[in-house]
Structure formats: structure tokens, C-alpha cells
Amino acid sequence: MVKGFVGFVVGGLIAFGGVNAAGLDVVATSSGMGALARTVGAGRAQVTVLASPDRDLHSLQAKPTMIRALRDADLVVAVGAELEVGWLPVAIASAANPLILPGQPGYFEGAAQVDLLEVGSPADRALGDVHPIGNPHVNMDPVRMTRVASALGERMALLDPAGAETYRANARSFAAATEQRMAAWQARLAGAPGVVLYHRDALYLLDRFGVPLLGTIEEIPGVPPTARQIKALSEGLRGRSGVIVYAPYASARAPERLAKDLGWDARRLTLDPPMGADGSGYLDHIDLWVQTLAPPP
Amino acid sequence: MKRYNIDPQGLPREGFAVRHRLAERAGVRVAVAIALLTPMSAFPATDTELAELRAMVDQMKSQYERQIQDLESRLAKAERDAAKAASRSEAAAERAEKAADLATTESRPMTAPAVTPPASPESGKTVLGALDSGNAFNPQISVFLDGNYYHDGIDGEGATLVGLAYQPSRGVPHSDEADHGDEEHGGHLHGLTENGFNFREAEIAFSATVDPYFDASLFLSIDGDGTVELEEGFFQTRSLPAGLRVKGGKFLSDFGYINRQHPHQWDFVDQNLPYLNLLGPHGLQDTGLQLTWLPKLPVYTLLGVEGLQGNQEIFGATLGDDDQAALELGDTDDGPRLWTAFAKVAPEIGTNHALQLGLSYANNNQHQEAREDTLEHDGDHEDAHDADHEIEILRDGLAGDAQLWGVDLVYTYDGGGAYGHKSFKFQSEYLRSIKDMKITSSAHPEVLGTRRTFTTDGLYAQAIYGFAPKWTAGLRYDVLGMTNEISGSENASFGSSDRWTFDVTWNLSEFSRLRAQYAHNDILVAPGERERFDAFYLQFLVSMGSHGAHAF
Numbered sequence: 001m002v003k004g005f006v007g008f009v010v011g012g013l014i015a016f017g018g019v020n021a022a023g024l025d026v027v028a029t030s031s032g033m034g035a036l037a038r039t040v041g042a043g044r045a046q047v048t049v050l051a052s053p054d055r056d057l058h059s060l061q062a063k064p065t066m067i068r069a070l071r072d073a074d075l076v077v078a079v080g081a082e083l084e085v086g087w088l089p090v091a092i093a094s095a096a097n098p099l100i101l102p103g104q105p106g107y108f109e110g111a112a113q114v115d116l117l118e119v120g121s122p123a124d125r126a127l128g129d130v131h132p133i134g135n136p137h138v139n140m141d142p143v144r145m146t147r148v149a150s151a152l153g154e155r156m157a158l159l160d161p162a163g164a165e166t167y168r169a170n171a172r173s174f175a176a177a178t179e180q181r182m183a184a185w186q187a188r189l190a191g192a193p194g195v196v197l198y199h200r201d202a203l204y205l206l207d208r209f210g211v212p213l214l215g216t217i218e219e220i221p222g223v224p225p226t227a228r229q230i231k232a233l234s235e236g237l238r239g240r241s242g243v244i245v246y247a248p249y250a251s252a253r254a255p256e257r258l259a260k261d262l263g264w265d266a267r268r269l270t271l272d273p274p275m276g277a278d279g280s281g282y283l284d285h286i287d288l289w290v291q292t293l294a295p296p297p
Numbered sequence: 298m299k300r301y302n303i304d305p306q307g308l309p310r311e312g313f314a315v316r317h318r319l320a321e322r323a324g325v326r327v328a329v330a331i332a333l334l335t336p337m338s339a340f341p342a343t344d345t346e347l348a349e350l351r352a353m354v355d356q357m358k359s360q361y362e363r364q365i366q367d368l369e370s371r372l373a374k375a376e377r378d379a380a381k382a383a384s385r386s387e388a389a390a391e392r393a394e395k396a397a398d399l400a401t402t403e404s405r406p407m408t409a410p411a412v413t414p415p416a417s418p419e420s421g422k423t424v425l426g427a428l429d430s431g432n433a434f435n436p437q438i439s440v441f442l443d444g445n446y447y448h449d450g451i452d453g454e455g456a457t458l459v460g461l462a463y464q465p466s467r468g469v470p471h472s473d474e475a476d477h478g479d480e481e482h483g484g485h486l487h488g489l490t491e492n493g494f495n496f497r498e499a500e501i502a503f504s505a506t507v508d509p510y511f512d513a514s515l516f517l518s519i520d521g522d523g524t525v526e527l528e529e530g531f532f533q534t535r536s537l538p539a540g541l542r543v544k545g546g547k548f549l550s551d552f553g554y555i556n557r558q559h560p561h562q563w564d565f566v567d568q569n570l571p572y573l574n575l576l577g578p579h580g581l582q583d584t585g586l587q588l589t590w591l592p593k594l595p596v597y598t599l600l601g602v603e604g605l606q607g608n609q610e611i612f613g614a615t616l617g618d619d620d621q622a623a624l625e626l627g628d629t630d631d632g633p634r635l636w637t638a639f640a641k642v643a644p645e646i647g648t649n650h651a652l653q654l655g656l657s658y659a660n661n662n663q664h665q666e667a668r669e670d671t672l673e674h675d676g677d678h679e680d681a682h683d684a685d686h687e688i689e690i691l692r693d694g695l696a697g698d699a700q701l702w703g704v705d706l707v708y709t710y711d712g713g714g715a716y717g718h719k720s721f722k723f724q725s726e727y728l729r730s731i732k733d734m735k736i737t738s739s740a741h742p743e744v745l746g747t748r749r750t751f752t753t754d755g756l757y758a759q760a761i762y763g764f765a766p767k768w769t770a771g772l773r774y775d776v777l778g779m780t781n782e783i784s785g786s787e788n789a790s791f792g793s794s795d796r797w798t799f800d801v802t803w804n805l806s807e808f809s810r811l812r813a814q815y816a817h818n819d820i821l822v823a824p825g826e827r828e829r830f831d832a833f834y835l836q837f838l839v840s841m842g843s844h845g846a847h848a849f
Binding site: 054055086 | 542596766
């Protein structure tokens with residue numbers, strides 16, 4: 001027992017002195033950013049994902065095991081724009097890893113690479129948990145994600161020049177794969193009736209394909225809806241068609257009630273692909289959303 | 298500024314056609330501008346070139362993404378060339394840049410163009426850094442307000458009594474220390490709580506990155522009487538190698554688990570009995586330096602040591618000058634007198650679970666006590682309390698050191714429900730305080746120089762469960778003095794104090810909470826003398842300002 005422990009510590013210390021094998025140790029906050037990192041870093045990057053897609057990235061708590069993962073990281077890939085503000089800054093600070101501090105090449109935010117929607121909303125907490133910097137959920141727009149991927153490729157090339165060509169080629173092929181699906185998605189979503197979201201988290205997808213947002217169940221971000229709000233919402237939408245989508249960590253009660261009132265479908269969808277997804281896993285995840293929002297054939 | 302508003306009509310307001318027309322117009326403008334501004338060598342702007350561009354634009358009217366892309370990459374090239382030409386014609390470059398900005402914000406290529414860093418990121422956007430609400434160079438500021446309505450069955454004495462549970466090493470409350478500079482807290486309790494309404498404290502927290510080398514934080518607390526206290530004011534390194542970090546200033550020690558949490562982070566209104574009685578209402582809060590090391594072991598392991606001044610109320614207190622002289626205790630030593638060491642280990646037990654175990658040790662080189670000693674002249678040790686004749690009350694001086702051991706365990710489960718629903722947290726700590734002293738002065742020469750060891754331990758265990766969205770319920774058991782004894786040349790053992798606490802918390806949002814708490818207390822106030830009482834709290838906690846992030 002004691003011998004084993006000593007061996008464990010000594011082994012750990014030897015590993016501590018060792019240098020990473022070729023490639024990059026990447027830590028992604030969400031499975032969506034993880035999918036991007038896996039695609040762009042294919043063959044050269046080891047990717048660890050911190051949060052599972054069925055948990056709210058915004059209300060997560062910093063955990064010691066996250067700090068342990070960040071301690072070794074060459075690169076952190078976050079969604080950004082304050083989405084992970086409740087836990088990532090504190091986890092990065094505790095990780096004692098100067099490479100990944102914001103401002104260093106080892107810190108990458110997807111939202112910082114593209115232009116955001118809803119920038120400059122008033123910074124007033126009476127409006128709930130608002131983000132004047134802009135809506136952070138850029139991972140729901142496949143086109144923005146191709147741009148994020150290309151910026152990520154450049155960043156990886158900067159950190160690991162030996163793999164520069166690999167990263168750039170990977171980013172290009174992800175963009176090509178996305179483009180291949182775009183036409184079908186656009187066709188499928190032409191004339192989509194619209195959607196009621198729980199929270200304004202799939203906005204980028206709606207904006208990209210011109211799908212109308214018919215309302216949000218959560219009138220104020222971070223504040224659960226009242227029965228009266230739901231009633232008003234359903235009265236405003238009576239007689240129309242559409243679909244209701246809510247995240248697994250949102251309460252199902254209000255969406256299901258609204259669905260019953262309107263005779264619509266209520267669907268539970270994650271904002272991110274499954275834990276181990278790569279680029280095509282991400283595109284399948286967008287595909288699932290497209291099928292959900294599309295008008296019945 | 299662009300807001301995507303809910304569209305009651307369900308008509309896509311921003312169809313693709315519209316956007317493409319915009320894009321193309323901008324594109325043409327840019328292309329023309331750049332073409333005209335670029336020197337011949339870089340990009341010959343001939344009539345044919347312009348004509349070609351025009352033709353392209355005509356084609357684009359039939360909406361081909363590809364053409365836009367093409368134009369984009371050409372633009373990018375032109376932009377680079379324009380930048381090269383900037384040395385010769387600054388004005389030209391500036392205009393080209395503006396135009397390029399327009400183009401990048403208004404057109405959306407499917408594939409990213411040949412990547413060049415954007416000419417000029419929008420203000421507030423740094424491609425390397427983190428996006429935030431940017432309040433220029435002001436520190437992040439949060440303000441917490443914490444108040445309550447309190448009621449207990451013993452005229453409001455209860456809130457003070459729980460911090461004065463009997464332990465032999467605190468035989469006498471410190472007196473006449475007012476003239477003494479070292480003793481900052483003459484028995485001060487965090488805003489003394491009475492029956493009725495209490496404003497416990499307002500806490501103001503500032504934090505910022507100082508420069509590439511340091512972060513800094515400042516926590517001020519203002520109690521209900523308006524007394525301002527410095528809770529914490531420290532710097533912490535950002536970029537030391539090898540997983541090392543240094544913290545310096547006044548701070549809450551990382552001894553144990555709950556010690557470093559501020560009252561607004563607690564899951565109950567009040568602090569648990571072991572911390573309250575073995576470390577005092579402020580916990581282990583002191584001035585000094587901390588070094589932590591996070592080695593690259595397979596399992597999260599954090600090791601740390603601290604060297605602190607040692608100005609404590611309970612754990613290594615020194616008495617006032619007058620007492621030190623009268624009781625021959627010796628002067629207060631130079632600091633640092635207080636040393637701590639701690640280790641935390643957290644195995645990986647699944648994405649939605651967290652477990653952390655900790656072991657902590659603290660040693661204060663100097664601890665002084667004045668004890669009232671009851672002595673019977675008959676030398677007959679039956680019961681010191683049964684008669685007050687022939688009993689003399691004398692003060693003895695004791696000097697020595699104090700040690701504290703701590704073991705902690707924390708487990709959390711993220712239930713994934715709405716607003717904390719189904720989440721669970723369990724935490725428990727065991728503290729053991731050992732004060733090893735010799736008698737320095739006494740009316741009885743025969744006891745001079747004899748040893749007295751005071752040992753008192755304590756334990757708390759608490760569980761919090763999110764039983765509904767935004768609602769949590771908590772249950773806590775805490776006990777002080779399972780071991781509560783004097784050993785050495787005098788041996789005596791005393792009983793323990795314990796309590797059961799139940800609370801319900803309503804987290805209205807991330808920024809406000811209301812809490813109701815009921816506790817049944819059984820406190821040993823003196824040997825053989827107990828107070829059993831119920832205590833009830835209604836608490837409000839609100840926070841203003843920055844989105845706080847809390848460590849595990």
C-alpha cells in the first residue's frame with residue numbers, strides 16, 4: 001500500500017518532468033468547442049472536454065478535476081463572451097498555468113473570433129442575467145463555427161508550428177464539409193414556421209437560416225416564467241404552427257404546458273453535440289436542430 | 298448594435314437576398330476604393346479591372362455565395378497590399394481599412410478567406426483575450442448585503458453563546474485589552490446579533506489583474522454599526538512556473554475547507570461550532586505569505602504552506618502588556634508566529650461529480666492564557682462548586698504554543714436540473730486543537746513550571762439538496778468537545794456542546810437569496826451548566842455588480 005503510494009508519487013514526479021509528446025494538449029469547455037478542437041487538431045491534439053452537454057455551461061461550478069486538466073493544457077478553447085464567467089476564470093487562475101491566461105496564445109475564445117448578435121443590450125440586472133457584450137452562444141451557427149475553426153487552426157499553428165499545415169488543412173476540410181450541408185439545410189428550413197425557445201440560446205441558428213423566433217419561455221434570462229407569462233405567450237400564438245425547444249437542464253413543465261395549449265411539439269435538445277463528438281458529430285447535431293425546426297414535409 | 302427581436306408575424310425579416318445585396322454593394326465599394334487607392338505595382342487598377350469587377354457584381358445579383366467569397370479573398374489580398382502601401386500613403390490605407398471593416402461585417406463568406414488577422418478588431422474585441430463587459434480599467438466590484446431577523450428563546454443571548462461554548466482553555470474571557478495594539482478584536486463578534494432585526498454586514502469586494510505578474514483582491518466588511526474591517530487584501534502571482542503560486546497580504550487561510558469562504562457563501566446563516574469556538578468568528582484570517590504547489594500528478598493534488606503573523610483571537614492569542622507583566626508571560630514574540638501546511642486531493646469520479654479530501658495543520662508558536670484557579674485551603678478535592686467558603690480565586694498565567702489539525706471532505710453532485718434542482722452537496726470537517734502550556738506565575742509556587750495541555754476537538758457535517766428549481770434544503774449537525782479536557786499535572790474532562798440545524802434557501806436569481814433557518818442548540822456554557830434553546834433566523838442576501846465566480 002505504502003510502496004504503491006510512493007511509486008505513484010515518484011512516477012508522477014517523473015511524468016512532471018516529462019515534456020508533452022508531439023502535438024497539443026487542448027482543454028475545451030463544452031463538447032461543441034471540443035468537437036471543433038478535435039476536428040482542427042485531428043491527429044495532433046489531445047482534447048479534454050470539461051462540461052457535458054446536458055449541463056448548463058453558464059451555471060457550472062469550478063471543480064478540482066477541471067483545474068487538474070487545465071494545469072497541463074497548452075490551449076484552452078472556450079465559447080467565451082462571459083458564458084463561462086461563473087467558473088472558468090477561477091479555474092484557470094487556480095491551475096497555475098501561465099500559458100493559458102486570457103491574453104496569452106494558449107487562451108482561445110470562439111466568440112472573440114466572430115461578430116456577435118445582441119451587442120450592447122443595457123447592462124441592467126432588472127433584465128436578468130444579461131450580457132451587454134453580446135449573445136455568447138455562437139456555437140449554434142455552423143457558418144460562424146467554420147470561421148472559429150479557421151481561427152483555431154491558426155492558433156494551433158502558432159502554438160505547434162510543426163503541425164501548421166495539418167491544422168489549416170483540417171480547418172479547411174471542416175469548412176468544406178459544412179458548406180456541403182448548407183444548401184440542404186437552407187432548403188429544409190425554407191418557410192419554417194418558427195420556434196419558441198426557452199432561453200435565447202439558439203438565436204444564432206435562427207438568424208443564420210431566417211427561422212422566426214416566436215417567443216421565449218423565460219421572459220427574463222435566469223428567471224423562471226410565471227403561469228401568467230406562459231398564458232400570455234400561448235394566447236399570442238394561438239392558431240399558428242411552430243415548435244417548442246428547450247434544453248435538458250431547463251424545467252420541462254412550462255414548455256410542455258405551452259405545447260399542450262397550442263397543440264405543438266415540445267422537444268428537448270442540447271446546445272452541444274454528445275461528449276465525444278468531432279466535426280461531423282457537430283454537423284449531425286446541427287442537422288438534428290434543422291430537422292426539429294423544419295416544417296413538416 | 299443589432300437586436301434580433303421576436304417577430305410576431307413570423308416573417309423572416311432578413312432573408313438571404315437582402316443580405317447578399319447589402320454585401321455586394323459594400324463589396325463593390327470596397328473593391329473600387331481599394332483598387333483606386335493602391336499603387337500600380339501592387340494592384341493595377343485599370344479600366345478592365347473595374348469592368349471585370351462590375352461584371353462580377355452583375356453575376357452576384359443572381360445570388361451565388363461563391364462569387365462573394367471570391368471577391369472576398371481578392372479583397373483580402375488587396376487589403377494586404379494596401380497595408381504594404383500604407384508607408385507611402387497613410388490616408389489611403391486608413392480608408393481601405395475602414396472599407397474592409399465594412400465588408401467583413403456585412404458579407405458572410407461560407408469558407409473563411411485566407412486567414413490574415415483582422416485589420417482592426419472592433420473595440421472591446423481582442424482576438425487573443427477574453428471578451429467581457431469591459432469596464433475599462435476599473436476592478437471588478439461586487440457588493441453583498443446580508444441581514445436577518447433573529448429570534449431565540451433566551452432573550453437573544455443565543456447567537457453569542459454558540460461562539461462561547463465551554464472549553465477549558467478559554468476559562469476567562471480576555472479583559473482590559475483595550476490599551477493593547479496587537480489585539481485587534483477585543484471579543485468583537487461579526488455584528489452582534491440580537492432578537493429582532495439585524496444588519497449583519499455589507500461586504501465590498503474588489504478584484505483585478507494588476508499586471509502580467511499579479512492579481513489582487515480586497516474585501517471590506519461594514520457591520521451594522523458602521524464599523525469597517527479589512528477582511529482580506531492580498532496579491533497573488535499569475536505567472537510563476539512549475540505550478541507554483543504565491544499569495545501575500547491579509548487573507549483567509551486555506552486551512553480546512555470552509556475557512557476561506559466569506560459569510561455570503563455559506564450554506565447556513567451562521568458558522569459551525571468548531572470554527573466558531575476554535576478559531577473565532579473570523580476563522581483563520583491573518584497577514585502573511587502563502588505558497589501553493591499544484592504538481593503534475595495523475596490526480597489533482599494541491600500542497601501549500603503559509604507563514605502568518607499570528608494575531609489570533611483564540612488560536613494562539615497573546616495577552617495585553619499589563620497582563621504579560623503581571624503574570625510573567627513574556628512579551629509577544631516577533632512574527633511570523635503562525636505556520637500552516639495543507640494538502641488537498643481530488644480524484645476524478647465522473648463529469649458531474651466532485652470529491653475533495655483535505656488534511657491541514659497549523660501551529661502558533663505563542664499562546665498565552667490567564668486562568669482563574671479555584672483553590673481550597675483544606676486541600677480537600679471533593680467538589681469545588683459545592684460551597685463558596687474557604688475558596689480563593691487566583692489568576693495563573695500560562696504560556697506555550699497551540700496546534701490545530703483539520704481533516705475535510707467535500708462531495709458535490711451536479712444534478713443537471715433547472716436552477717440547481719437535484720444538485721447535492723455534502724461537506725464535513727474535523728478540527729482538533731491542542732494547546733500545550735506551562736504555568737508561568739501562580740500564587741502557589743509548587744505549580745510553577747508544570748505543564749497543562751488543553752485539548753478540544755469539533756466536527757460538523759452538512760448536506761444541501763436542491764429539492765426544487767431555485768430551492769435548497771440543508772441539514773447540519775455540529776459538535777464541539779467530543780474531547781474537551783485538560784491533561785498534564787492536572788486532569789479534568791468536560792462535556793460537549795452540539796446542535797442540529799435545518800434551513801431552506803430560496804435562490805430567487807443568481808444575485809439574491811432568502812433563507813429560513815431553525816436550530817436546536819445544546820451549549821455547555823460552564824462546567825456542569827447547559828443552555829438548551831431554539832434559534833430561528835430569516836436571512837436575506839443580495840449581491841450587486843459583477844458576476845461572482847467562486848472557487849470550489
